[in-house]
């Protein structure tokens with residue numbers, strides 16, 4: 471099985487993907503990863519979706535709404551960042567913007583004068599540090615190799631820092647089995663109580679929601695696509711009933727059922 475994830479080698483996405491496939495290729499954006507699976511070039515794609523400090527990875531949410539893929543697993547992994555550089559003196563810190571945000575308080579406190587440089591991934595930031603002694607990178611300490619020093623470990627602003635990744639597969643592999651299910655809903659209408667209407671089919675059937683997120687539809691200001699995760703599988707009658715009701719409520723728009731899946735914790 472081959473898989474596509476965020477590169478270069480050494481990203482947290484790469485680490486999460488190692489629990490999914492042996493044959494791993496890299497892309498430089500999560501949109502390209504989801505596209506790689508939607509077009510059939512890859513069996514699996516692994517994308518970060520949510521971080522416990524910084525919240526949603528909005529590019530991933532939008533890619534899931536725009537492309538036709540299934541979600542077949544979620545991988546949750548602790549994120550422990552290190553500061554890596556050639557020397558103790560540097561002017562710039564390069565990393566993925568999620569990682570920079572997860573270490574914002576640390577950087578403001580310890581290095582108030584350094585410039586932050588958002589790059590495509592943490593591993594790309596570490597590469598910048600390897601090429602340029604005036605740059606430090608934030609990433610997993612295993613990326614240090616022989617030529618970079620780990621100046622400090624565990625620099626994330628909360629020790630419980632964790633990221634949830636979704637494993638995407640071709641739409642034909644959508645499964646009804648699993649303890650969680652994800653949906654994307656575009657109601658294409660707006661009236662008082664719409665969000666309540668969308669959530670009631672789950673509440674009435676005693677289905678717990680684990681997440682609701684809204685993203686702009688891009689059609690007009692104030693118009694939204696909703697991402698809903700529930701703690702129930704599509705194999706359950708109650709979930710089927712809720713989906714049927716959801717489809718009626720969103721009959722002017724669409725409901726995309728991404729599938730049911732289980733969670734794996736990887737350290």
Ligand SMILES: O=C(O)C(=O)C[C@]1(C(=O)O)C=C[C@@H](O)C=C1
Nearest residue numbers: 481482483518566568591592633
């Ligand atoms: O840059 C990486 O190492 C990634 O895999 C991306 C990513 C993210 O987008 O959230 C993954 C985990 C961490 O939260 C920081 C960055």
